[in-house]
Amino acid sequence: AQSVTQLDSQVPVFEEAPVELRCNYSSSVSVYLFWYVQYPNQGLQLLLKYLSGSTLVESINGFEAEFNKSQTSFHLRKPSVHISDTAEYFCAVISNTGFQKLVFGTGTRLLVSP
C-alpha cells in the first residue's frame, strides 16, 4: 500500500516570495508522482507529474518539483509566487501495478497575500 504525507496544512506567503510545499510518500513498490491543484470553486487540475527520466519536472506556470528517491520526497517549489497561486495543492502517487488509482495527501492550502 502507498501513503502520502503533506505535513503543512497551510502555508501563508507574501507575493513574489519563494515557496516550497513538502510531500513525502511511502510505498513498497515503485510509484509515479503527481501534484494537483484546486483553485477556489473549481475541480482538481494536474499541475505536474513525474513518470520517469529527469527527476526535475516543471509546470507551465513556473512551479517545479524534484523527485528524490532516497528521501522519498516530491517537494513542490516556486521561486516567486503570485496572488493567483492561492489554491490548495495535493500531492499524489500511483503505484506501477494495479489500475491507476491515485493516493492523495491531505493537501496544503497556499495563501498568497500582497
Next chain:
Amino acid sequence: EAGVTQFPSHSVIEKGQTVTLRCDPISGHDNLYWYRRVMGKEIKFLLHFVKESKQDESGMPNNRFLAERTGGTYSTLKVQPAELEDSGVYFCASRATGTSVPNEQFFGPGTRLTVL
C-alpha cells in the same frame, strides 16, 4: 471539448435520506473513478469503472453506497440511507484508455454533500 461534469454541485440532506450523485465523464473515456474528501482529510479513492464494469471497488466504505455506470457512459453514486459521516466532497474523474504508464485523470468540480 467538455470536461468532467458533476451534478448536483451541492446537496444538503437529513440523516436517513437517500442521495444520488451523477458524473458525466469526458466523452470517450473508458475509465471513471470516484473519490471522496471528508473535511480536512485526504482525498480517498472509492471505486474505478472500466466502461460499465467495476474494476476496483476496494474503497467503497460500506454497502450503503452503490455505484453504477450503465452503458459505460455516465455514472451514479447512491448513498442510502445517508449517515452524518458521509458528508464531504465527492469527486469524479475520467481517464482515456492508455498504456502501462499512467495518463492523466481529469477531475470534475465535485459534489459537496452535507448530511444533517
